[in-house]
Amino acid sequence: MTDADLLNAWPFDAGLPLPRLLRFMDALAAGAGNATAKSSGTMESLGTFNRRLARLHLQLVGRPLEAKVVCACGEELELALPIEAVAATADPPATVGIDTPNRRSFRLPCLSEIALAREPRALAEACALDEGDALSDEHLATLDAVWSAADPAAEITLDFACTACGVPIHAQADLALFVARELDMKMRGFLAEIHNLAGAYGWSEAEVLMVPAARRRLYAALIGGRS
Numbered sequence: 749m750t751d752a753d754l755l756n757a758w759p760f761d762a763g764l765p766l767p768r769l770l771r772f773m774d775a776l777a778a779g780a781g782n783a784t785a786k787s788s789g790t791m792e793s794l795g796t797f798n799r800r801l802a803r804l805h806l807q808l809v810g811r812p813l814e815a816k817v818v819c820a821c822g823e824e825l826e827l828a829l830p831i832e833a834v835a836a837t838a839d840p841p842a843t844v845g846i847d848t849p850n851r852r853s854f855r856l857p858c859l860s861e862i863a864l865a866r867e868p869r870a871l872a873e874a875c876a877l878d879e880g881d882a883l884s885d886e887h888l889a890t891l892d893a894v895w896s897a898a899d900p901a902a903e904i905t906l907d908f909a910c911t912a913c914g915v916p917i918h919a920q921a922d923l924a925l926f927v928a929r930e931l932d933m934k935m936r937g938f939l940a941e942i943h944n945l946a947g948a949y950g951w952s953e954a955e956v957l958m959v960p961a962a963r964r965r966l967y968a969a970l971i972g973g974r975s
Contacts, residue, residue, distance in 0.1 A: 749776060749779065750957070751938060751957050751961065752954065752957040752958075753776070753779055754776075754808065754934075754935065754938075755935055755938050755939075755957070756775075756779075757772050757775035757776050757779065758772055758931065758932070758935040759771050759772060760935070765922070765924040765925045765927075765928035765929075766863065766924045766928075768928055769801065769924055769927065769928055769931075770790065772931070773800070773804070790858065790859045790860035790863075791858050791859070791860065792858060792859060793840055793856040793857065793858060793859070793899050793902065794857070794859055794862055794899065794901075794902040795837065795840055795856075795899035795900060795901035795902035796839070796840065796899070796901070797859050798834055798901045798902065798904065798923045798924075799834060799835060799837050799901050801834075801923050801924060801927045802831050802832075802834040802835035802901075802923065802927075803835045804927065805831060805927045805930060805931075806831065806832070806835055808931065808934065809930045809931065809934055811930075812828045812829070812831065813828065813829040813831050813923075813926045813927070813930065814826055814827070814828055814829075815827050815828075815829055815906065815919075815921055815926065817906070817917060817919050819910040819912065819913065819915060819917060820915065821910060821912055821913040821915065823910055823911065823912035823913065825908070825910065825911065825917075827906055827908065829904060829906070829921055829923070829926060830904070834901045834904065834923065837900055837901040840856055840898050840899040841856075841898050842855065843855055843877060844856070844891075844894045844895065844898050845894075846887060846890050846891050846894055848880060848881040848882075848883065848884075848887050849881065850880050850881055851880075852876065852877075852878055852880045852881065853876075853877040853878055854872065854875045854876055854877060854891060854895075855875050855877060856875070856895060856898060856899055857871055857874075857875055857895070861874060861875070868888050868892070869883060869888060872887075872888055872891055903920060904920065904921040904922075904923050905918065905919070905920055905921075906918070906919045906920075906921060938957070941956065941964050941968060942956045942957070944968055944971055945959075945964065945967055945968065945971070948967075948971045949967070
């Protein structure tokens with residue numbers, strides 16, 4: 749895909765990160781002629797979606813994803829999200845099972861169901877693949893643990909100790925938020941390049957984006973070096 753494809757696909761609005769990313773990924777899939785991938789994101793598990801996000805970030809941006817966490821003592825800590833590990837996770841199983849005491853089978857919740865923040869019992873029953881014993885609170889807790897183990901990329905966790913006070917910290921990161929931020933910065937970087945080169949040389953947006961990225965940077969440096 750070209751830089752023009754990326755720029756045309758990116759939604760420049762103030763919407764929530766997840767819908768923006770889904771629209772972007774749909775547009776890229778449609779542009780590549782992959783009709784079956786279009787709108788499939790909401791039907792996959794959160795871990796599977798996070799893995800696709802991680803791979804997309806590594807492909808398009810490449811640099812590490814940095815997160816800032818503020819300890820209760822006031823110390824601000826910078827940490828790198830485990831983006832390579834997320835990208836390398838294996839496919840989750842199609843089904844999981846728990847004993848209720850009879851064995852019951854469940855599929856993993858899909859992204860659209862998680863986004864609705866459904867009550868745990870309703871979510872479990874929606875994902876049930878068979879009918880059986882009623883689910884107790886203990887069963888729901890067991891199912892949640894089984895889901896987490898089966899889809900490890902669903903939760904991006906950071907476990908570390910504060911460098912100032914030594915207190916252990918457990919934090920969760922919303923990968924969509926970080927990836928959307930990085931992609932938005934990349935696309936706005938394209939806009940800045942287009943603005944500078946169009947103003948200096950009179951090129952159109954399409955003409956600017958036809959120039960390879962490395963040469964665009966050289967032209968921009970020449971503009972900046974003018975006396």
